[in-house]
Amino acid sequence: MPELGRAALVATLGLALYAVVAGALAAWTRRRRLAASAQNALIGAFATTLVASAVLVAALVRNDFSFVYVAEHTSRELPTGYTISAFWGGQEGSLLLWLLILTGYAAAAVLLNRRRTRDLIAWVVPVLGAVALFFAFLLVVVATPFAMQTAPADGAGLNPSLQNPYMMAHPPMLYLGYVGLTVPFAFAMGALLARRTDERWIVATRRWTLVAWTALGIGQLLGAHWAYEEVGWGGYYAWDPVENAALMPWLAATAFLHSVMIQEKRGMLRVWNVLLVVLAFSLSLFGTFLTRSGVLSSIHSFTESSIGPWFLGFICIVVLGSLALVFARLPLLRARTRLESLVSREATFLYNNLLLVALTLTILWGVAYPLLHEAVLGDTRIVGAGYYNFFLRVFGLPLLLLMGIGPLVAWRRASLRSLGASFALPAGLALLIGAVLLALGAGSSIPGLIAYTFSAFVLGSIALEFVRGTRARRALSGGSWPAAFSALVARNRRRYGGYVVHAAIVMLAIGIAGSSAYDTVSEGKLVRGQTLAVGDYRLTYRALDEREAANATEIRAVLDVERGGKALGTVAAGKNAYTAERQVSNEVGIRSDLVTGEDLFVIAEQVNADGSVYVRAFVKPLVNMIWLAGLIFVLGALITLWPDAREQRRLAVRYGDARARVGP
Amino acid sequence: MARKRNPARLVIALSVAAVLAVFLLYTSIAGGGTPSVAPSELAGKTGVVTLVGKVTAYKGDSYGDGLRFRVRDRKGSSPTRVTVLYKGSLSDQFRVDREVSVKGELRNGTFVAVKDSLVTKCPSKYTAKKSS
Amino acid sequence: MTLALILGALLAAGCVVLVALPYLREPAAERDALDDRGELEQRQLALAEVRDRALGALKELEFDHRTGKVSDEDYRALVGPLRREAADALRALEPRAGTSARVKAERQG
Numbered sequence: 049m050p051e052l053g054r055a056a057l058v059a060t061l062g063l064a065l066y067a068v069v070a071g072a073l074a075a076w077t078r079r080r081r082l083a084a085s086a087q088n089a090l091i092g093a094f095a096t097t098l099v100a101s102a103v104l105v106a107a108l109v110r111n112d113f114s115f116v117y118v119a120e121h122t123s124r125e126l127p128t129g130y131t132i133s134a135f136w137g138g139q140e141g142s143l144l145l146w147l148l149i150l151t152g153y154a155a156a157a158v159l160l161n162r163r164r165t166r167d168l169i170a171w172v173v174p175v176l177g178a179v180a181l182f183f184a185f186l187l188v189v190v191a192t193p194f195a196m197q198t199a200p201a202d203g204a205g206l207n208p209s210l211q212n213p214y215m216m217a218h219p220p221m222l223y224l225g226y227v228g229l230t231v232p233f234a235f236a237m238g239a240l241l242a243r244r245t246d247e248r249w250i251v252a253t254r255r256w257t258l259v260a261w262t263a264l265g266i267g268q269l270l271g272a273h274w275a276y277e278e279v280g281w282g283g284y285y286a287w288d289p290v291e292n293a294a295l296m297p298w299l300a301a302t303a304f305l306h307s308v309m310i311q312e313k314r315g316m317l318r319v320w321n322v323l324l325v326v327l328a329f330s331l332s333l334f335g336t337f338l339t340r341s342g343v344l345s346s347i348h349s350f351t352e353s354s355i356g357p358w359f360l361g362f363i364c365i366v367v368l369g370s371l372a373l374v375f376a377r378l379p380l381l382r383a384r385t386r387l388e389s390l391v392s393r394e395a396t397f398l399y400n401n402l403l404l405v406a407l408t409l410t411i412l413w414g415v416a417y418p419l420l421h422e423a424v425l426g427d428t429r430i431v432g433a434g435y436y437n438f439f440l441r442v443f444g445l446p447l448l449l450l451m452g453i454g455p456l457v458a459w460r461r462a463s464l465r466s467l468g469a470s471f472a473l474p475a476g477l478a479l480l481i482g483a484v485l486l487a488l489g490a491g492s493s494i495p496g497l498i499a500y501t502f503s504a505f506v507l508g509s510i511a512l513e514f515v516r517g518t519r520a521r522r523a524l525s526g527g528s529w530p531a532a533f534s535a536l537v538a539r540n541r542r543r544y545g546g547y548v549v550h551a552a553i554v555m556l557a558i559g560i561a562g563s564s565a566y567d568t569v570s571e572g573k574l575v576r577g578q579t580l581a582v583g584d585y586r587l588t589y590r591a592l593d594e595r596e597a598a599n600a601t602e603i604r605a606v607l608d609v610e611r612g613g614k615a616l617g618t619v620a621a622g623k624n625a626y627t628a629e630r631q632v633s634n635e636v637g638i639r640s641d642l643v644t645g646e647d648l649f650v651i652a653e654q655v656n657a658d659g660s661v662y663v664r665a666f667v668k669p670l671v672n673m674i675w676l677a678g679l680i681f682v683l684g685a686l687i688t689l690w691p692d693a694r695e696q697r698r699l700a701v702r703y704g705d706a707r708a709r710v711g712p
Numbered sequence: 713m714a715r716k717r718n719p720a721r722l723v724i725a726l727s728v729a730a731v732l733a734v735f736l737l738y739t740s741i742a743g744g745g746t747p748s749v750a751p752s753e754l755a756g757k758t759g760v761v762t763l764v765g766k767v768t769a770y771k772g773d774s775y776g777d778g779l780r781f782r783v784r785d786r787k788g789s790s791p792t793r794v795t796v797l798y799k800g801s802l803s804d805q806f807r808v809d810r811e812v813s814v815k816g817e818l819r820n821g822t823f824v825a826v827k828d829s830l831v832t833k834c835p836s837k838y839t840a841k842k843s844s
Numbered sequence: 845m846t847l848a849l850i851l852g853a854l855l856a857a858g859c860v861v862l863v864a865l866p867y868l869r870e871p872a873a874e875r876d877a878l879d880d881r882g883e884l885e886q887r888q889l890a891l892a893e894v895r896d897r898a899l900g901a902l903k904e905l906e907f908d909h910r911t912g913k914v915s916d917e918d919y920r921a922l923v924g925p926l927r928r929e930a931a932d933a934l935r936a937l938e939p940r941a942g943t944s945a946r947v948k949a950e951r952q953g
Contacts, residue, residue, distance in 0.1 A: 051845070055852040059859050066863060078878040084866035092862040099855060166879045246889045281801075313897060316720070387720040398720060402727040410735065428748040430762055430813075438738055458914045459904060460922060466915040516911040524910070573775060623804065632804040653801050654775050662775040664801065702892045 050115065050194040053103035056096045057192070060147065061184040063093040067177030075170035075241070083170045087158045090173055093180055094151035101148050104141065104193055108134055114199040117141060123205035123628040125599040133216040134206050139340055139355070140193035142219060146336065147183040149220075149227040153256075154180060157231050161252055164703070168248060172238035179230055182362050190354050205628040208600070214274035221267035222294055226332040228260025229301060233329035236322050237370060240377045250308050250321075251699060255689055257308075261301045262685040268294050269678040280636035280651055282569070282666050284674070287436040289415045293335030296408050296415075300328035303404040306397050313459065314394055318381045319374065320401070326370040331408070333363050338415070389461040396454040400447065407443040411436065441495050445502060448557055451550050452506035455513050474508030496565030503554045503561075510547045510554075517544070541690050548684030555677035559645075562670025571653075571664040583667035585648055586610045590618070592659055600624040602635070605652045605661045609639060621652040621663070645672040746815075751783050752790035754818060763823055764813045767806070768793060774802040774830075786811055795821070800828035888937070895933035902926050 071086035073079070104117070108131050113119040121134040121141070136145045154176040161169050187193070209215070232253040239249035271291070272284040285291060304324040310317050341356025374381070387394055414431045421429045456470040482501035490497045514533070517540070522532035537544045570582035574589040581587075588608040595602050604622035608615065621637035637650040646669045654662040748762040765783030772779045779802065782793045796814060806812070811833040816825035861868075905922055908914040914922070 049848050052848040052852050052855075055848075056855060059855055063859060063863070074878070080876050080878045081866040081870060081873060083878055085863050088862045088865055089859075092859050095862075096855060096859065099851075170878055245886065246893055248889075313900065315893070315897065387723075390719055390723065395723070398723060399727075402724065402731075406727070406731045409731075413735075428764070430746050430748050432746060435738070442734055456913065458908050458918070458922075459901065461918070463915065463918050466913065466918050469915065470913055513911075516913070520907070520910040520912075634804055651801075654773075698896070702896055703889070 049103055049107065050196055053100045053194040054188075054192065056100035056103065057184060057188050057194075059096040060093045060100070060151070061181070061188050063089045063096065064177050064181040064184050067093065068174045068181055071170070071174035071177055075167075075174065078170075080166075083166070083173070084162075086173045086177070087162055087169065090151070090158055090177060090180070091155040093177075093184075094148075094155040097144070097148045097151045097184075100187075100193075101135075101144060104135060104144065105132060108132060111203070112199070113201075113203050114196055115193075116195040116197050117193045119197070119200055119203040121203070121206055123203040123599070125628060126203075126206055126211075127598065129216065130206055130211050133210075136219045136223075137206055137210055140187070140191045142223075142340070143183060143187055143191060143355075144193055145220065145223055146227060147180065147187060149223050150176075150180055150183060150230060153227060153231055154234075157234075157256070165248055165252060167242050168235070168238050168244060168252070170238075171241040172234045175234040175237045175241075176230065179234070182358075186355055186358060190358060202628065205599070205626065208624065208626045208629055208631050208633040209278055212274055212278045214270045215278070218267055218270040218274060221263050221270055223267075225260050225262075225264025225267055225294075226297065226336060228256060228263060229297060229325075229329045229332045231256040231260070232304075232325050233370075236325045237373060240322065240373050240380075243377065243380060245380050247312060248703065250312060254308070257301065257305060258685060258689055261298065261305060262682065262689075264294065264298045264301065265681060266678060268298065269675070269681075273675060276671075277636065277638065278633075280634045282649055282651065282664070282668075283564075284671075287414075287433045290339050292411050292415050292436075293338040296411055297328050297331040297335055299404050299408040299411075300324060300331055303401045303408075304328055306404075307401050310394050310397050315385050316383045316387065316394065317398075318383055319378065322374055322381065324401075324405075326367070326374070327405075327408075330363060330367050330370075331412070333359070333366065337363060391457065391462050391464070391467070393454060393457045393459045393462075396450055396457055400450050400454065403443045403447045403450070407439060407447075410439040410443070444557075445495070445498055448499065448502045448506065448554070451553065452502065452509040455547065455550075456509050470509075470512070473512055474505050477508040478502070478505035490566070493561075493565035496561045499557055499561035499565075503558050506554045507551065510551055513547060514544070537687065539694075541692055542688050545684050545686075545688030545690075548687055549681060550684075552677045552681035552684055555673045555680060559670050559673030559675075559677060562645075562673065563647075563668040566669050568667045569664065571662070573660055573662045575658075575660045580663055580665060582648075582665040584611050585616075585665070585667065587619070587650065587663070587665060589661060589663070592655070592661070593620070593622075597624075599628060600626045603655055604635070604637075605655065605663070607637070607650065607663070609648065619648060619650050621650040622655060623652065640672055642672075645670045645676075647671045748813065750785045750790075751794040752785050752788075752792040754792075754794055754823065757818060760815060760817050760826070762813055762815050763794065763796065764811070765794070767808050767810050767812055769808065770806075774798055774800055783812065794823050796823045796825055798825040798830055800825075800830065802830065803832040805832040806830075891933060891936050895930070895937055898926065898930035898933045902930055 067086045067089040070082055070089065074082035074086055104115075106112075107115045107118050108122060109128070111118070111122065111124055111131070117138060117140055118134075121137045122131045126134075134141070136142045157176070158169060158173065161172075232249075235249040235253045268291075271294070275281075275286070276284040304321065307317050307321050307324060311321050337356065337359035341359060387398070389395065414435055418429045418431060452474060453471075456474075457467065478501050481504040482497065485497060485500055490500060514536075517536045518529060518533045521536045522529065525532075525535070527535070568583040570580055572580050574580060576589055576591070579586050579588045586609075588610070589605060590608050591606045593602075593604045593606060602622070602624050604620040606618050606620045609617055609619050616639070619637040619639045622635050624633045624635055625631075626633065634651065637652075639648040639650075641647070646667060649666040649668055651664045652661050653664050656662075746760075746762055748764045749757060751763065751765045754761075754763060763783065764786060766786055768782045768784050770779060770781030779798045780795060781798070782795050784790070784793055796816070798814060798816075813831045813833075814823075814825045815829035816823050818824075902923075905914065905919065905926060909916075909919045
């Protein structure tokens, strides 16, 4: 069976190569059947990659340890769900997942667009094929998942910290995001190669970009939740380069999502948009490079592998090639309209873009600087959280404020008078809330207080938009408030879906501010019966439980929780000792308060032989807002993505129009 | 009508200048990253540094009177061993032959660590593949 | 092992067929030219986009005015130029004599 897997990957390699060569030739010489043949090759590449993936999944499920990959990442007692997720638990498997999703997306993009934009698709195919070619090459020549050995009695097992539902979903979700950014990139390059000056490529890829961006955001939240619950140091984001690797493309994609709106509405920023999509895609490749080669000294240090130099080379080709193409097509991309006023919605989008790109580049510098320093000067340097947190505040807080300003400003030109009228209510609300919070002691952290005040402003402006819109809708066509509200959202899905997403980001900001600026921590060694006070809580160590699970021994210290004299149940924290993997993991105890949104977070740092326990406990205010924000984020994205019949008709008229006027 | 120069370019130029200014200000104050030092390079260094190395032996309780452990260079065969005195949280991954990094300063021959600054690196998950 | 061989061979055959399909379907095609956008068609498309932008901007201005984001005097100042833009775009797209024939010739040439 491994021969089938290897053969399938070789077939993928061949099909991808054909797609590149035949596709480019067909587009260059304008041959219809050859172009269709190249498109079929891409679709075929998905089928062959699917076969290769099926072979690997079958080997995993069968516990076939003659596959080196299966032996290294699973064991007999591993539950089936985690056995399947071991597919992407190791390097070769994760590359295969990348290729699978890439060919899947490519096939879908081709199938959905082949009838509508023949000349554009003709050039998109070789670009998508080239990316697929790179990954297929790695899998066939450099890092094959189908290496064989004489089967050992049992496998090495999956790293215990990966045996967690969030860790199962995190990599596929991230990859849906990373890989998804390939599609807008390919269409942008395709449009340049086809010498097209219209916005077709943006219209065709709008939903793809949104889906990729949403998946990347959710993937990061899943990772953060895993870090919070499973790694258990008390936080959810450590500015580890591996984490930044996913954040950077997401920020660039956020900037891109906003700036394409300007290009659609005003025909401006065309060069900027192409550069942004190149940046987003390059960063997603760079992110994969960072996590897959051993080039970092982060808390997850991977051994230096053979794929590092290849990735770096490919990224250089992508960046240099794209820039050369953009430069060559520069005359075609010149904008036809000008920014009329620095106080306009276009301008706020521009400021938003500048801040997002600035933040992305500073994070990139923080990641690249130690690597460059070591490469050039030889000695190692470490960039700490202080650097990142500083720039997060410098760029992030104004971004937060802009989220509230943008919706209240009109397109083209806004007079200060009408701005003042719109701002009055949300600004007043924000200042009021700020004053109240200050009185309640939030002044202990100035950035936190600013974050809260700005958040109130944004939520106020979003609410104002919904209220004003519903009122106008109702004035226009009558009906009840709920009917007017749903009609409003249905007719302006992108705008109001976008507002919901903004609300989610604000909730995220509130959760982050609360849990990092206003948390309390307490620690100490406890014998049975002893109490530890943290914040308003009192924890009393009651008992030490030990039990045998399927693949581990679980030890838990049970503590009674009490607040303000009331007993609130128990919380258990401790360790798991995994038998096959011979590793110990930290299992924290979390008690979430659903009313206040705060978490009582307990770590049993050390369990001693005499039964005493060293406990560290946190109170993290509002941290659950972060996870709730994830749900609202998905809701907002769904509203924005929802197909709009009216918009489809309008686009059909526009793109069919040009043809209709030229006859049958 | 006279054509106005596009303010977008001015805005972009000013923003780039502003970002650079903030960046330079910060790095000049906070320093460009903290140097990480191997045990063989530690002798004579003053001030707080980050020591990076591999654990060779340990005893004591970091949650009690203090954990004493010795580190050697990650790479190379230098015979230098540095003794670290550490109090604070200890990862379950900590054991002999693991790579660690810890902040602190050299005092009277012992590297006295900053509380809770010990980071133990997870053992490698991805091994280099030899073609079969 | 033999099963893998058979499946592998089937896979390879499938790939070849898939790639050759366009040629198998139309072994002798009279027109093999990829639909091309001539200059005239590109211009029409660009004008269509300008028209849609102008109409969209008008619609949004009306909506923003109704919701109170744009004051009465701002509305009066902005609506005139926008209406002119939309009118110009619509006029530019009006079919002129000979346009369709010219573009058809362009396509076939």
